[in-house]
Amino acid sequence: MTHDGQDEARRDACHAGRPSQEGHPAPADRSPSAADAAPRADAPRDERVDQAIRAAFASERMPAGLKASTLAFIHARAETPVTGVANVGADADT
Amino acid sequence: MRTDADIEHVMDANGDAVWRVCLMRMGQRASAQDVFQETFLRYALADDHEFHGEDHVRAWLIRVATNLCTDALRHDAHVTQPDPDDPAEEPLATEPSEQPDEALWEVRDALNDLPAEQRQAVYLTVCEGYPATEVARLMGAPPNTVYSWVARGKARLREVLG
Numbered sequence: 324m325t326h327d328g329q330d331e332a333r334r335d336a337c338h339a340g341r342p343s344q345e346g347h348p349a350p351a352d353r354s355p356s357a358a359d360a361a362p363r364a365d366a367p368r369d370e371r372v373d374q375a376i377r378a379a380f381a382s383e384r385m386p387a388g389l390k391a392s393t394l395a396f397i398h399a400r401a402e403t404p405v406t407g408v409a410n411v412g413a414d415a416d417t
Numbered sequence: 418m419r420t421d422a423d424i425e426h427v428m429d430a431n432g433d434a435v436w437r438v439c440l441m442r443m444g445q446r447a448s449a450q451d452v453f454q455e456t457f458l459r460y461a462l463a464d465d466h467e468f469h470g471e472d473h474v475r476a477w478l479i480r481v482a483t484n485l486c487t488d489a490l491r492h493d494a495h496v497t498q499p500d501p502d503d504p505a506e507e508p509l510a511t512e513p514s515e516q517p518d519e520a521l522w523e524v525r526d527a528l529n530d531l532p533a534e535q536r537q538a539v540y541l542t543v544c545e546g547y548p549a550t551e552v553a554r555l556m557g558a559p560p561n562t563v564y565s566w567v568a569r570g571k572a573r574l575r576e577v578l579g
Contacts, residue, residue, distance in 0.1 A: 368575065369571075371578060372571055372574050372575055372578060373543050375521070375524040375574065375578060376524065376528070376539060376540075376543045376544065376571075376574060377543060377544050378521055378524070379521060379524045379525045379528055380437060380528075380540055380544050381544075383433075383436070383437055383440065384433050384436070385428075385432040385433050385435075385436040385453075386436070386446070386450070389432070389436070389450060389453065389454075390425065390428050390429075390432060392450075392454070393428065393453065393454045393457050393458075394421060394424065394425070396454040396458065397418075397424065397454070397457060397458050397461045400458055401418050401458075401461065401462070
């Protein structure tokens with residue numbers, strides 16, 4: 324993807340239910356069935372597949388309570404050195 | 418260590434994406450939660466790491482989560498044997514209150530049937546909007562492999578959608 328909207332699309336295309344490629348406009352109705360019913364005329368099949376994939380993933384959200392438990396975990400572990408994971412570190416910088 | 422406000426902000430902005438990566442790779446919610454928490458611990462402790470914008474933070478978190486999943490799965494493969502009475506959960510579950518249409522169920526089933534790496538490549542490409550070359554960097558895989566994963570995954574979903 325090389326268009327100008329790439330960065331915006333990356334932020335959370337899945338949450339917003341909007342297409343993330345080639346500047347396709349956001350659907351007026353984000354529900355999967357409505358999206359499927361109105362695919363783009365110039366790329367109906369691929370866009371329909373992409374919309375269905377976004378709809379399937381969009382319903383999977385971070386569980387309630389995970390944020391609070393993660394903060395508690397971080398505070399509990401903050402004083403403990405992190406060890407044992409060899410391939411997480413400098414190479415994580417992309 | 419980074420401040421709570423910073424960590425909460427980053428979790429609000431990226432928590433769902435990181436959660437999906439953890440869940441689709443680990444297959445079990447309990448394991449996914451462990452990796453999720455470890456990912457944000459790494460972020461909290463990386464207070465000397467300079468990020469260049471929100472996208473950089475997101476990519477870094479996805480890369481760390483992916484690496485942690487790989488390590489956790491590698492470790493689990495060494496120390497445990499699969500329990501046939503404890504099958505993997507569906508990576509894409511449905512809330513009890515949801516009543517998705519039949520097509521969405523079929524897509525979810527098809528996504529759940531994909532190999533985990535294929536599913537993640539499809540997710541990062543379609544939902545996160547990353548080009549295949551960037552997905553390759555995030556997943557530590559050759560670009561051609563990513564192209565193949567995405568093509569196969571989407572081909573399967575085209576079949577499902579008819």
